[in-house]
Amino acid sequence: MISSQEALQIVLGEARRLEAVLVPLAEALGARLAEAAVADSDLPPFDKSAMDGYAVRAADVARLPADLAVIEELPAGQAPSRPLAPGTCAKIMTGAPVPSGADLVVPVEDTERPPDGRVHILRVSPDRRHICPRGEDVRRGEAVLEAGCVLRPQEIGLLASVGCDRVPIYRWPRVAVLATGEELVPVSAVPGPGQIRNSNSSSLLACCRAAGVAADDLGVARDEKTDLRAKIAEGLTRDVLIVSGGVSMGEWDFVPKVFEEAGVAVRFATVRMKPGKPTVFGTCGGRLVFGLPGNPVSTLVGFRFFVRPALRKMMGHPDPAPQPLDARLLAPVKVRDDRTTFVPAVLRCAADGWGATPLSTHGPADLVGFSKADGLIILEPGDYEAGAQVKALPLDF
Ligand code: AMP
Numbered sequence: 001m002i003s004s005q006e007a008l009q010i011v012l013g014e015a016r017r018l019e020a021v022l023v024p025l026a027e028a029l030g031a032r033l034a035e036a037a038v039a040d041s042d043l044p045p046f047d048k049s050a051m052d053g054y055a056v057r058a059a060d061v062a063r064l065p066a067d068l069a070v071i072e073e074l075p076a077g078q079a080p081s082r083p084l085a086p087g088t089c090a091k092i093m094t095g096a097p098v099p100s101g102a103d104l105v106v107p108v109e110d111t112e113r114p115p116d117g118r119v120h121i122l123r124v125s126p127d128r129r130h131i132c133p134r135g136e137d138v139r140r141g142e143a144v145l146e147a148g149c150v151l152r153p154q155e156i157g158l159l160a161s162v163g164c165d166r167v168p169i170y171r172w173p174r175v176a177v178l179a180t181g182e183e184l185v186p187v188s189a190v191p192g193p194g195q196i197r198n199s200n201s202s203s204l205l206a207c208c209r210a211a212g213v214a215a216d217d218l219g220v221a222r223d224e225k226t227d228l229r230a231k232i233a234e235g236l237t238r239d240v241l242i243v244s245g246g247v248s249m250g251e252w253d254f255v256p257k258v259f260e261e262a263g264v265a266v267r268f269a270t271v272r273m274k275p276g277k278p279t280v281f282g283t284c285g286g287r288l289v290f291g292l293p294g295n296p297v298s299t300l301v302g303f304r305f306f307v308r309p310a311l312r313k314m315m316g317h318p319d320p321a322p323q324p325l326d327a328r329l330l331a332p333v334k335v336r337d338d339r340t341t342f343v344p345a346v347l348r349c350a351a352d353g354w355g356a357t358p359l360s361t362h363g364p365a366d367l368v369g370f371s372k373a374d375g376l377i378i379l380e381p382g383d384y385e386a387g388a389q390v391k392a393l394p395l396d397f
């Protein structure tokens, strides 16, 4: 049996960055930029007032108060009609181009306006010009974003400001989600005897959404080879197929066999981890295929630890592996099992760093207990006292 880390390395080794595509700016959120974005003009594009006030010549306000003639009004969007001559100033609004000859903007609150078309400058702060000089943020032709960076709302705004309305990004993987099990009924149905609702499809589709990927719901396959074959074949037309259930040792757990029949090269089928021992992973012509154990918590842990890193790598993330944080254990834990154990925990950040309180749940089927967790403490077998330093993986999906 391989370790969870070895299994993760196999998954990341098989996941390939997808090709670059051009998408409308409005659809680029969460993607990775495939080429550096370059400024098409200086930013700001002109010397710009940072205040509402009066653009003045420094020599005219060397002695205060100063009395200046107002030669024009410059709202944002209006270019000055002429340079400032000595003894004159321009009324100016935030964002308007500063006229040539002006050295500083005096905020309106530092002035007085008698009703004679002139202005009295009362105060000038010695170190504040209140002008954003042309090109101070970036020069035309310089890169504003490097290839590979993630596009958050602030990068989307920056791309907009340099005129990038079509954005080169690494394509999102096409993902399919398939649940398996005779006992499963739709969310809207009332389960009959021996039946339960299919929750894994909903949670896996939500996981994909949280990872920025739209996934297709292939519904539920019965624990029967013909149905499984047809639905797995459909799933193999996507970049990634995530199947839940049917991967254990039970008599009706046909998923690994049907994967192989469908041409999936299975790379591992058991992992030394808890939950998640019967996790299956394989490839089929560059596509990735995951078979996650069906218990709802096992499915979510499998997505967090294996599937999300693979999706991130496909989307161009340079460092897609899970990044556990260092935390202090706030209650003792004993790990008796010989597998790496993922313990649901409450994570809180305090002045002295992260603290992790392990939760006692009823095991891998207990979504009620798991929903109280916001992280997984990752523990090797052993006894851990309160205060021990541990690794904890946030459940931020
Ligand atoms: P399996 O991995 O198919 O052996 O399933 C393990 C446990 O998870 C069983 O109790 C199943 O009923 C349950 N299970 C499997 N698939 C789902 C699902 N899609 N939603 C909720 N529970 C499931």
Ligand code: MG
Residues within 6 Å of the ligand: 180, 181, 182, 223, 245, 246, 294
């Ligand atoms: Mg099953």
